[in-house]
Amino acid sequence: MRRLLFLFMILVTSLSACNKVVVEANYNIIPLPQTIEMVEGEPFILDSLVTVTYDTGNKGIANVAGFLTGYIEQAVGHRLSHTSVQENSLKKTICLKINDDIQHPEGYRLEVDSINITIEGADEAGLFYGVQTLRKSIPVVNKTAIVVFSAVKIEDYPRFAYRGMMLDVSRHFWTVDFIKRYIDILALHNINKFHMHLTEDQGWRIEIKSYPKLTQVGSKRKETIKGFITGEYDNTPHGGFYTQEELKDIVQYAAQRYIEVIPEVDLPGHMLAALASYPELGCTGGPYEVATKWGIHSDVLCGGNEKTYEFLEKVFTEIFEIFPSQYIHIGGDECPKTRWKECPKCQAKIKLLGLVDDKDYTKESKLQSHMTHRLEKFISSRGRKLVGWDEIIEGGLAPNATVMSWRGEKGAQIAARMGRDIIMAPNSHLYFDYYQTENTKTEPPAFPETNTMEEVYNFNPIPGGLTEEEAKHIIGVQANLWVEQIKEESHVEYMLLPRLAALAEIQWKNDVNKDYPDFLKRTERFISLYNKLGYNFSAAAFEPSASFIEDTEKKTLKIELSTPDNADIFYTLDGSLPTQKSKRYTEPVLLAGKGAIKARAYRSNELIDNNLYVQDYTVNKTTLRNVELLTDVSRYFQPPGGKAVLTDGRRGNDCHVFSYTTAWLGFSGKMVAVVDLDEEQEISSVVAGTLLVPNSKGAKYTISVSKDGKEYTEVFSEHKLFNALDDLNADVKNTRARYVKVEIEADNYAHVLVDEIIIE
Ligand code: ACM
Ligand code: ZN
Numbered sequence: 001m002r003r004l005l006f007l008f009m010i011l012v013t014s015l016s017a018c019n020k021v022v023v024e025a026n027y028n029i030i031p032l033p034q035t036i037e038m039v040e041g042e043p044f045i046l047d048s049l050v051t052v053t054y055d056t057g058n059k060g061i062a063n064v065a066g067f068l069t070g071y072i073e074q075a076v077g078h079r080l081s082h083t084s085v086q087e088n089s090l091k092k093t094i095c096l097k098i099n100d101d102i103q104h105p106e107g108y109r110l111e112v113d114s115i116n117i118t119i120e121g122a123d124e125a126g127l128f129y130g131v132q133t134l135r136k137s138i139p140v141v142n143k144t145a146i147v148v149f150s151a152v153k154i155e156d157y158p159r160f161a162y163r164g165m166m167l168d169v170s171r172h173f174w175t176v177d178f179i180k181r182y183i184d185i186l187a188l189h190n191i192n193k194f195h196m197h198l199t200e201d202q203g204w205r206i207e208i209k210s211y212p213k214l215t216q217v218g219s220k221r222k223e224t225i226k227g228f229i230t231g232e233y234d235n236t237p238h239g240g241f242y243t244q245e246e247l248k249d250i251v252q253y254a255a256q257r258y259i260e261v262i263p264e265v266d267l268p269g270h271m272l273a274a275l276a277s278y279p280e281l282g283c284t285g286g287p288y289e290v291a292t293k294w295g296i297h298s299d300v301l302c303g304g305n306e307k308t309y310e311f312l313e314k315v316f317t318e319i320f321e322i323f324p325s326q327y328i329h330i331g332g333d334e335c336p337k338t339r340w341k342e343c344p345k346c347q348a349k350i351k352l353l354g355l356v357d358d359k360d361y362t363k364e365s366k367l368q369s370h371m372t373h374r375l376e377k378f379i380s381s382r383g384r385k386l387v388g389w390d391e392i393i394e395g396g397l398a399p400n401a402t403v404m405s406w407r408g409e410k411g412a413q414i415a416a417r418m419g420r421d422i423i424m425a426p427n428s429h430l431y432f433d434y435y436q437t438e439n440t441k442t443e444p445p446a447f448p449e450t451n452t453m454e455e456v457y458n459f460n461p462i463p464g465g466l467t468e469e470e471a472k473h474i475i476g477v478q479a480n481l482w483v484e485q486i487k488e489e490s491h492v493e494y495m496l497l498p499r500l501a502a503l504a505e506i507q508w509k510n511d512v513n514k515d516y517p518d519f520l521k522r523t524e525r526f527i528s529l530y531n532k533l534g535y536n537f538s539a540a541a542f543e544p545s546a547s548f549i550e551d552t553e554k555k556t557l558k559i560e561l562s563t564p565d566n567a568d569i570f571y572t573l574d575g576s577l578p579t580q581k582s583k584r585y586t587e588p589v590l591l592a593g594k595g596a597i598k599a600r601a602y603r604s605n606e607l608i609d610n611n612l613y614v615q616d617y618t619v620n621k622t623t624l625r626n627v628e629l630l631t632d633v634s635r636y637f638q639p640p641g642g643k644a645v646l647t648d649g650r651r652g653n654d655c656h657v658f659s660y661t662t663a664w665l666g667f668s669g670k671m672v673a674v675v676d677l678d679e680e681q682e683i684s685s686v687v688a689g690t691l692l693v694p695n696s697k698g699a700k701y702t703i704s705v706s707k708d709g710k711e712y713t714e715v716f717s718e719h720k721l722f723n724a725l726d727d728l729n730a731d732v733k734n735t736r737a738r739y740v741k742v743e744i745e746a747d748n749y750a751h752v753l754v755d756e757i758i759i760e
């Protein structure tokens with residue numbers, strides 16, 4: 001290494017003498033190649049004199065060569081020429097070949113010496129990934145530059161054959177141009193499956209010629225709910241669909257980048273847009289309307305009507321013509337059986353098929369399974385493979401079906417034991433519509449759960465308890481990007497990047513010794529490329545994270561800040577934005593009174609140094625005191641901290657109307673809580689941080705006090721009108737109390753979420 005460094009210094013000195021920018025390639029990219037062997041020898045100098053040589057008569061290799069020269073021109077400004085033969089062996093070349101001796105499909109070998117960079121692929125896709133590796137090893141510069149590639153031997157291949165990323169194009173519609181940009185991003189990450197979620201309750205997005213109303217009616221909704229469950233609507237129509245020609249163009253664009261597009265028609269649930277178009281396909285016959293709110297809808301395709309089966313076969317027949325993919329996704333998730341239980345046609349079909357309830361499954365679940373079995377036969381008969389969400393296991397898994405496991409590992413374990421293939425896409429780690437940080441205050445809207453980049457990186461795709469043989473059925477990994485809360489293209493990119501880098505790493509590399517700080521370093525470099533390519537990204541993974549240190553004896557609260565790579569952290573407590581002139585973090589910070597701690601990590605990189613960690617806090621008479629709840633906690637809003645969140649000093653965030661983070665405790669309609677102040681004392685105010693979900697007009701706020709915890713006297717009661725979020729404030733000057741009972745009763749049975757009870 002020392003010798004190389006020396007050579008590099010000489011080169012830099014001699015080349016910079018002629019005023020050229022010189023940069024050194026770094027092979028520690030994402031995904032990290034399986035093996036990188038630095039070898040003895042002079043480096044390869046990439047400048048405008050290098051030619052790209054390959055068998056120019058081979059269309060596939062020419063395709064890859066086109067990408068290579070495009071990437072190099074984009075990266076360092078040299079437009080390299082192509083030749084079919086190497087005219088002069090002393091001329092520097094980048095040589096592209098297929099080599100049948102490379103065993104791993106999609107694998108490649110990349111060798112650098114002073115005269116040649118040779119990339120050999122097991123196949124065209126392998127060659128393409130070799131080119132991606134070369135491209136990603138070039139540091140980002142914004143000028144024409146000469147690149148020094150140290151002599152190296154890289155042997156590389158993917159761990160999983162299925163490396164997927166899903167995009168929901170139904171909850172919000174995306175243009176063809178944006179879909180192509182998304183595909184480019186996937187290619188940059190060596191992803192080879194693009195799963196398009198084409199149909200939903202809220203919109204049908206694929207032209208089907210035999211059922212034209214699917215797009216005439218089903219592709220438009222009249223308005224959209226704001227947030228998740230606010231009950232408020234935006235009064236703005238939303239719609240859009242892809243013609244079959246546009247989809248064929250997308251398929252071809254992806255294929256040039258060695259990506260297969262997998263279409264999903266989600267059935268028999270999530271079908272309101274289709275039912276609005278053809279009401280005769282539903283159990284009740286409608287009328288139906290394209291959904292304007294999120295969640296699970298009871299109206300689904302009728303499983304008892306032969307017209308449904310005819311509809312599906314015709315739809316899939318057209319889909320086969322557009323998408324040459326091996327896999328065809330039939331959804332299968334979240335299908336309530338409410339209508340099927342009441343529907344004469346469904347019940348008649350159940351009877352005809354002899355389906356009965358058993359200890360595992362209802363007869364209606366078995367009807368869905370019957371539907372999946374019929375489709376599986378149909379899809380297999382056309383030489384394709386059915387894939388569905390893990391609900392397709394319920395009622396009996398169809399033969400040859402591949403399971404996409406999204407609800408944790410259980411479905412995957414069952415399917416693997418049955419010898420069926422599985423794609424891991426669990427919402428515990430790989431849902432990119434979730435927040436990427438617990439620090440949601442400065443984040444754009446997201447589904448109110450969190451999957452941090454570190455969680456993605458640390459995901460182990462092989463579920464526990466499988467034998468080696470069973471584990472072979474885990475054929476791949478995929479992340480999903482649902483878009484209920486995402487309306488802007490830049491927001492899609494923000495949710496995707498850089499978590500996609502962590503996904504790419506687990507899809508590609510079988511890393512037994514995971515090293516997150518090292519991965520974060522590589523991500524930092526990768527982000528420079530995102531930035532150069534104009535992709536939006538999140539720097540949340542680089543911000544400090546915090547944990548609270550509670551001293552329950554002394555009733556003191558400290559906050560501990562850290563980053564995985566021990567970056568410098570600076571913070572303020574006075575509300576100002578931290579800079580490198582603020583206080584440097586060295587030890588846990590004692591919190592007192594109320595305020596906000598704001599912190600930033602610095603790594604001398606303006607692309608990631610802007611991310612701000614903010615936590616509002618309050619230390620008061622209730623802090624770390626015991627609370628007793630007299631109403632039940634709602635099953636929807638149960639933070640891991642339980643009732644202690646009401647007096648833990650952490651304020652919840654108010655972003656985006658409905659942002660459930662771990663700081664909020666929720667009750668259905670009403671909260672009654674008693675705080676024990678440990679001893680009788682004078683109090684002057686009782687504040688409760690309150691969020692009503694969905695928005696209701698307001699709430700009644702009542703405070704009673706007691707000295708013994710038995711006899712209570714009401715000291716304050718008021719009905720307050722407010723919009724979703726407020727600090728309810730009771731002025732109770734000159735009151736003496738040990739026990740303080742706080743009651744909040746929402747109008748219209750809304751959920752009452754409380755982050756903190758604050759007594760001064
Ligand atoms: C899903 O997230 N409903 C597959
Ligand atoms: Zn029915």
